[in-house]
Amino acid sequence: MTTDVPKGHLVVYVGESQRKRFVIPVSFLNHSSFQDLLSQAEEEFGFDHPMGGLTIPCREDIFIDLISQIVNAMNTLRRPIFSPESMIVPKGHFAVYVGETKKKRFVVPISYLKHPSFQNLLCQAEEEFGFDHLAGGLTIPCSEEVFMGSF
Incomplete structure (x- = not known):
């Protein structure tokens, strides 16, 4: 050993x-x-x-x-869903849009809502967008690399 x-x-x-x-x-x-x-x-x-x-x-x-x-x-x-046909979000998950200019869709477990890093990203989203998210869903205003590196 x-x-x-x-x-x-x-x-x-x-x-x-x-x-x-x-x-x-x-x-x-x-x-x-x-x-x-x-x-x-x-x-x-x-x-x-x-x-x-x-x-x-x-x-x-x-x-x-x-x-x-x-x-x-x-x-x-880490598995982004890019195509509009992939609109299914599995039970226990939710979709977020990530990116500073071009937004990519990610499906993440609901348990991430408790994660301190994700909560920080949500605060940033609230400051930038309030409750008016342009993509029609929760939008996180950071780069894809920052988002994926937060967990």
């Missing part, structure tokens, strides 16, 4: 009795579902983690499912 942890990642130990080591991106710490797991870990262990690293007291399959949901949410954000 390697002890190297890439920059921008951290080690967590997961399991109810036998613990398994996972290396995850630090960005997962911002996700509300992951924060719920951290609260459970704090309740059970406080700041004394017996494995010498962050220990998450849940079943491994539940943890893997949660990580899959986070990854899927991140991948959804």
